[in-house]
Amino acid sequence: VLTKSFYLLQVFPGRWANGPVYVQASQASSGGRDGVSPVIIGSNDWAAGWAVTNLDGALVDLEKDMPRQREFSIRFGVNIAMYALSGNYKADQVHAAALVERLGEGNRELPGEVE
Amino acid sequence: MIEQLFSNLAIDPLLPMPWIIVLAVLIFIASIAAGAGRLRSQFARLTAGLFLLIGVLNPQAVEEEREVLNDTVIIIEDRSDSMSFGGRDAALTEISSELTSKFRQDGNLDIITISVPQDDEGTLLASALSDALAGAPSKRLAGVVALTDGRAHDISDAVVDYLPDGVPFHSLIIGESGARDRRILATKAPKFGVVGEQAEYELIVEDPGFEGERARIELKLNGDVKARFPITIGRPLSIPLEIERRGSNTVELTVEGVEGELTLNNNLFVSEIQGVRDRLRVLLITGEPHNGGRAWRNLLKSDPALDLVQFTILTSRNKSTNAGERELSLIQFPTRQLFEERLDEFDLIIFDQYERRSLSRQRGRSRPTIPPQYFQNIAHYVEDGGALLLATGPAFATQASLYRTPLVSVLPTRPTGDILTGAFRPELNSKGKRHPITSDFQGNEDQSWGSWYRVIDNDPIGGDVLMDGPEGVPLFVIDKVRDGRVAMLMSDQAWLWAKGHDGGGPYREIFRRTAHWLMGEPELDAETLSATRDGDNLIITQKSLDDVTTPVEVITPDGSRQTVALDRIADGLYRASIPLSGQGAYRLRNADISAITAVGALNPKEYKNLIPTEEVLAPLSEATNGIIKTVGLNVNDLPAIRRPKAGRQPSGRDWMGLISHDAYTVTQSRRTPLAPGIFLFGLFFLFLIWGWRREGQ
Numbered sequence: 001v002l003t004k005s006f007y008l009l010q011v012f013p014g015r016w017a018n019g020p021v022y023v024q025a026s027q028a029s030s031g032g033r034d035g036v037s038p039v040i041i042g043s044n045d046w047a048a049g050w051a052v053t054n055l056d057g058a059l060v061d062l063e064k065d066m067p068r069q070r071e072f073s074i075r076f077g078v079n080i081a082m083y084a085l086s087g088n089y090k091a092d093q094v095h096a097a098a099l100v101e102r103l104g105e106g107n108r109e110l111p112g113e114v115e
Numbered sequence: 116m117i118e119q120l121f122s123n124l125a126i127d128p129l130l131p132m133p134w135i136i137v138l139a140v141l142i143f144i145a146s147i148a149a150g151a152g153r154l155r156s157q158f159a160r161l162t163a164g165l166f167l168l169i170g171v172l173n174p175q176a177v178e179e180e181r182e183v184l185n186d187t188v189i190i191i192e193d194r195s196d197s198m199s200f201g202g203r204d205a206a207l208t209e210i211s212s213e214l215t216s217k218f219r220q221d222g223n224l225d226i227i228t229i230s231v232p233q234d235d236e237g238t239l240l241a242s243a244l245s246d247a248l249a250g251a252p253s254k255r256l257a258g259v260v261a262l263t264d265g266r267a268h269d270i271s272d273a274v275v276d277y278l279p280d281g282v283p284f285h286s287l288i289i290g291e292s293g294a295r296d297r298r299i300l301a302t303k304a305p306k307f308g309v310v311g312e313q314a315e316y317e318l319i320v321e322d323p324g325f326e327g328e329r330a331r332i333e334l335k336l337n338g339d340v341k342a343r344f345p346i347t348i349g350r351p352l353s354i355p356l357e358i359e360r361r362g363s364n365t366v367e368l369t370v371e372g373v374e375g376e377l378t379l380n381n382n383l384f385v386s387e388i389q390g391v392r393d394r395l396r397v398l399l400i401t402g403e404p405h406n407g408g409r410a411w412r413n414l415l416k417s418d419p420a421l422d423l424v425q426f427t428i429l430t431s432r433n434k435s436t437n438a439g440e441r442e443l444s445l446i447q448f449p450t451r452q453l454f455e456e457r458l459d460e461f462d463l464i465i466f467d468q469y470e471r472r473s474l475s476r477q478r479g480r481s482r483p484t485i486p487p488q489y490f491q492n493i494a495h496y497v498e499d500g501g502a503l504l505l506a507t508g509p510a511f512a513t514q515a516s517l518y519r520t521p522l523v524s525v526l527p528t529r530p531t532g533d534i535l536t537g538a539f540r541p542e543l544n545s546k547g548k549r550h551p552i553t554s555d556f557q558g559n560e561d562q563s564w565g566s567w568y569r570v571i572d573n574d575p576i577g578g579d580v581l582m583d584g585p586e587g588v589p590l591f592v593i594d595k596v597r598d599g600r601v602a603m604l605m606s607d608q609a610w611l612w613a614k615g616h617d618g619g620g621p622y623r624e625i626f627r628r629t630a631h632w633l634m635g636e637p638e639l640d641a642e643t644l645s646a647t648r649d650g651d652n653l654i655i656t657q658k659s660l661d662d663v664t665t666p667v668e669v670i671t672p673d674g675s676r677q678t679v680a681l682d683r684i685a686d687g688l689y690r691a692s693i694p695l696s697g698q699g700a701y702r703l704r705n706a707d708i709s710a711i712t713a714v715g716a717l718n719p720k721e722y723k724n725l726i727p728t729e730e731v732l733a734p735l736s737e738a739t740n741g742i743i744k745t746v747g748l749n750v751n752d753l754p755a756i757r758r759p760k761a762g763r764q765p766s767g768r769d770w771m772g773l774i775s776h777d778a779y780t781v782t783q784s785r786r787t788p789l790a791p792g793i794f795l796f797g798l799f800f801l802f803l804i805w806g807w808r809r810e811g812q
Contacts, residue, residue, distance in 0.1 A: 004444035006429060007436075034413045075438070085404035086427050087412055090444060 002040070005082040005090045007075040012042060014050075014073050017065035019043035036087040040080065049073030125786060127173045135171055142168065149806075159806030163799050170795035173788060180783040186257035187225045188218055188773050189247045191240065193263030193289075195233040196721045200377040203290045203727075206748040207262050210289065213750050214260060221758065224773065227251055237268030237720030240732075245277050253279045257758075257773035258741070258765065264290040265728040268720050275738045283741035283765035283772060287753070290727030292745055297322040297330065298381035298723065299370045302351055310390040313355035318384070320370050322348045323726060335367040338700050338711050346370070358390040362637030365700050365713040381722040383698060385713040394422045395462040395634055398453065401427040402469035402510070407610030411467050411506065414613070414623055415630070424461075426453075428484065431472050454489035462634045463502040464493060468607055469517055470510035490520040497525045497599035502633035508607035509534055512571050525601055527578030527594035530571055538566040539585035541620070546660045547581035549687045550641045552593070552628045556621055565617030567608040579641075579660055593632070600633045644703050646712040649692075653701060653714070657681055657689040665705055667691065672699025672714075742766040 002023070003009050012021050021042040049070060051059035062069050082090075128135060142164030149157040192211055198204050211228070218224045229247040231240050240263060247259075256279055265288045278284060303317035320330050326349035334342045337359060346352050358364055368384040376382075397415055401408045404427060415423045426448060430436060436443060472484050497503050503525065510516060512530045523529075541564055548557040570584035578594025584606065593602045612620035632639040643658045644667065655667055666678040673696065681689035695714060703710045729743050736743040746752040755770040765772035 006444060007438060008442055008444045034409070034416045036409065071437070075442075082404055082429065085406065085408055086401070086429075087409045089401075089408075089412065089425055089427050092423075092425060 001088050001091050002076075002079055002083055005079045005086070007079055009072065009076055009079060011066065011072065012044060012046075012076045013062075013066060013069050014042070014044035014046035014076075015048035015060060015062050016044045017063070017069055017072075034087055035091075036083070046073060046077065050077050123177050123179075124789075125175045125177045127175050127786070127788075129171050129173050129792075135168065138171065139164075139168055149810075155809040155812070156806035159802050159809055163802035163806060166795050166799040166802060169790075170792055170799060173792065174790070175786040175788050178785045178787075179781045181779040182782050183223070184255060184776075184778040184780060185223050185225045186255050186773065186776050186778070187227060187251045188257045189244075189251060189259045190214060190226060190228045191231060191243055191247065191259065191261040191263070192228060193231045193238060193240065193261070193267070195231055195238040195266075197238065197264055197266045197725050198289070200725055201290055201294050202748055203264055206289050206750070209750050210287065210746065210753065211262055213753060214262075217756055218773075221756070221773075223758075223775070224257060231263070231267075233721065235720070238263070238266055239269045240267035241269045241271070241274045241277070244274065248277055255776050255778050256282045257775070258283045258285060258771070260285045260287060260771070261732065262287050262289055263732070264288065264725075265731050266721075266724060267731050270731055270735060272734070274735055278739055281761055281765070282739060282774060284732075284736050284739040285741040285754075285766065285771045286729070286732040286736045286743040288727050288729055288732075288743070288745040289748065291747055292727055294377055294726055295322070295324070295373065295375055296377040296381070296725045297325075297348075297370060297373050298725075299332070299368060299384045300723070301368070301384050301386065303353075304366075304384075304386045305388060307389045307391055308358045309393045310358050310361050312393075313357055314388055316354045316356055316366070316368075317351050318346065318354060318368060319351045320346050320348050322373070330373075331371045333367075333369045333371075335365075335369075335700065337365050338367075338702050358388060361390045361392060361635050363711075364388045364390050365711045367700055367713065377725045378722065380698065381725070385698060385700070385715040387713050392420075392462070392634070395420055396422045396424065396460060397463045397465065397630070398461045399423060399425040399465045399467060400469060401425065401467045402508070403428055405468050405508070405607070407506070407607060407613075408467065410610035410613040410622065411465065411626075414626055415465075417623075418627055418630075421630070428469075428472070431484075448484060450485055450489055454485065454492050458492055458496050459501075461501070463504065463630055464496070465504040465506065465630075466517060467506040468508035468510065469505075470508075470513075470515040471517065471520065472515065485520075487521055490517075490522045494522050494525050497601060498597040500598035500635075502599060502630075502635070503601045504629065504633055505601070505603045506607065506609070507571050507603065507605055509569070509571065511605075525596045525599070526603065527596075527601060528573040528575040528589060528592045528603055528605070530573050533572035535570045535572055535585055535588060536568060537585065538568055539570070540564055540566055541590055542583045544580060544583050546579050547591075549660050550579070550581050550593075551639045552632050552641075553581050553591075553625060556625070560621070563618055564620040565612055565615070567606050567611055569606055569608055571605045573603075573605050593629075600635070602629050602633055642708050644705055644708045644710040646701055646703055646710065648695065648712075648714050651695050652692045653695050653712070655679060655681070655691045655693070655703060657705060657708075659687050659689070661687075663689050663705070667703055667705045669693065670702040670704075671696045672701065673697060740765050742771040744771075 011017050019042055023037045024039045025037060048060040049062060050073060053059050058070060146157055146161040146164065149160050190211060192207060198207060215226055218226050227247055227250065229243050231238055231243040240261065244259065298321050300319050300321060301316060302319055303315060305314045308314035328348050329345045330348055332344055332346050333340060336356060356366065364387065366386045366388060370382045372379045372382050399411060399415060408427065412425060415421055429445060473482060505517065511518065512532050512534050516530060518526060518530055543553055543557055543561050547553045570588050570590060572588055575589050575592055578592050580589040580592050582591035584590040590605050609622055612622035628639055641660050646653050646655045657663055663681060666680045669677050669679055679691045679693055681691045684690050698714050701712045701714060727745065729745060733743050742754055744754055757770050757772045758775040759765055759772040761774050761776055765774055
């Protein structure tokens with residue numbers, strides 16, 4: 001879901017772009033969380049990518065691991081915020097169009113709504 | 116003769132029995148030894164020994180004075196409802212007194228008469244039998260006579276063992292075997308069904324002797340005649356029936372009566388079927404990503420009865436996203452599909468923090484995200500029986516409020532434009548304490564609820580306020596609009612409860628119930644009128660948020676009306692009781708709520724089959740060699756009564772036997788020795804001397 005909660009992303013860059021990202025999955029579906037992971041861990045030093053000064057300039061120079069790294073770093077930050085606020089909503093949206101299409105077809109169980 | 120001789124003889128040994136046996140052995144050895152030693156005293160020794168033995172055994176003559184004891188006969192009278200048809204009752208009374216007087220004439224019979232108890236399980240003849248047996252002497256039981264129509268419902272193979280061996284169970288079947296009774300039975304009657312779908316009933320009309328003929332059936336659902344059609348007697352017929360509503364639906368099936376029928380009671384089949392919703396579809400529209408969004412989502416997705424379709428307004432076109440459309444994971448909000456084409460498919464629509472926005476400028480005109488005509492559609496949807504939940508946020512108090520859309524026509528409260536902030540604890544008001552959505556939480560629980568910090572000031576114009584915020588500002592308002600229902604939550608901070616802030620609160624439970632109340636869950640209705648059968652009475656119960664002063668109008672199955680005043684039991688709980696008048700559907704109405712209750716046969720088993728039968732009791736009578744005879748209604752057809760001795764055949768083709776046990780008690784007993792001991796011992800010595808002399812020769 002993190003790849004599509006607002007922006008479409010393939011990597012989750014910060015200061016670096018190639019570190020691994022871990023998402024806790026084991027407890028994700030317990031306690032009525034609807035499969036939303038309680039913690040995301042990565043080694044890309046995202047804070048460095050997001051850090052700005054009062055003058056709206058970047059505070060930290062990023063490693064040149066990928067093009068437009070700062071932009072994607074910020075986009076990833078937005079995606080995390082969206083993930084925190086709307087959970088797995090975007091996972092449903094993959095099927096949303098199909099869902100709406102199928103509404104009229106009687107009592108068949110709706111697809112989607114599952115990860 | 117010999118039997119009697121021995122029964123009158125007793126012994127009273129002078130020595131302990133083992134000694135006597137030793138003595139007897141010694142005597143035999145002595146006589147055999149004499150024989151072996153070729154002595155001539157063999158016979159003398161043996162005779163002397165026998166006299167000694169007899170003397171020691173000391174035989175006595177017993178004289179008893181006896182008193183003959185009466186045998187006992189049990190008469191079981193079946194006084195169940197099935198006996199009240201076709202003059203069986205009167206015949207039973209007549210036959211019973213006839214039998215009693217015949218038994219009295221015998222002079223040697225004690226009579227125990229017992230009536231068969233009857234409850235919802237039907238005629239409990241075996242239990243009457245075991246009760247009667249408990250009070251009767253089993254050794255002197257002459258027989259059991261059952262006077263019944265044969266319709267007993269608790270006869271099993273084990274009942275034979277209740278009776279002592281050799282005691283006959285005579286069944287005299289009362290009632291005309293040619294009696295006619297038409298009845299309707301449901302071989303398949305579902306208890307649950309999906310609303311709007313067909314439930315399968317399977318019926319059979321029985322009318323012994325008239326199979327193949329046709330009878331007319333009338334089908335009523337919730338008191339309205341749905342269909343009339345013919346059915347072939349004796350052949351099952353499947354009837355699909357569309358379930359009209361959620362909760363209880365009353366189904367009545369009546370088969371027309373025929374002349375000369377025993378009773379019309381079993382021409383009616385009444386059943387209740389619970390209408391359930393298969394999957395409830397909920398449309399959740401989140402106005403913007405916000406803190407409480409996931410709480411709603413988690414709540415609705417964790418309820419297995421719900422299917423959630425969610426749309427979140429993630430951004431508006433006015434905002435720069437600094438990215439191309441292909442880099443954004445955004446889809447078009449399918450408003451036309453949702454609010455025009457598929458609106459009726461949803462069971463509940465939730466607007467969470469929705470704010471009116473314009474989408475994009477097209478040719479200089481701004482277009483709102485959801486155009487007014489779609490809000491109009493939603494308002495109509497609610498009035499036609501839909502459900503709407505508004506979880507408001509600060510935007511509700513502003514120009515961007517949903518109150519400024521055509522939706523206003525169904526909203527029960529209006530914003531004043533003020534937003535109150537500051538910690539407060541949501542409180543249940545008096546209606547909240549009565550309403551099933553929230554009433555469970557009153558008491559200790561609502562005193563420990565966590566704080567919220569913002570409420571949208573509002574001014575209710577209808578509906579019921581269940582929860583109050585600070586300074587009595589309505590916090591949670593519900594309302595019924597025509598056929599639909601609306602609930603409004605006037606704060607955006609309910610999610611604090613879900614998060615456990617400040618102790619939290621029953622977020623999940625309250626809003627889950629709210630959602631189900633909105634979708635018409637009957638158990639959560641605050642205004643209910645119901646009736647249940649209690650024995651021969653109908654108990655009417657009304658629950659209400661307000662005080663009820665008007666009486667309930669009751670329409671009984673035969674169409675007559677009566678008004679019943681209710682007694683106040685507790686706050687919002689009223690009750691009344693009226694005697695039942697027949698089975699079928701009872702329609703209740705008070706002001707604008709009404710209810711239908713089905714009252715089935717008071718004793719379904721008893722009325723199921725009323726034709727007299729030998730079949731049920733035949734195994735019992737045959738196993739005990741009793742007679743089974745249909746005597747109809749005629750007292751002259753009674754079988755003759757005989758008194759065979761125990762062990763003889765206890766019944767014949769036209770007579771029933773009551774075993775004569777010849778039991779007696781001994782009132783006095785006297786013993787006299789058969790021969791004086793001194794005489795026997797004298798004989799013993801005489802033969803001893805004779806033997807001695809023979810040996811000496």
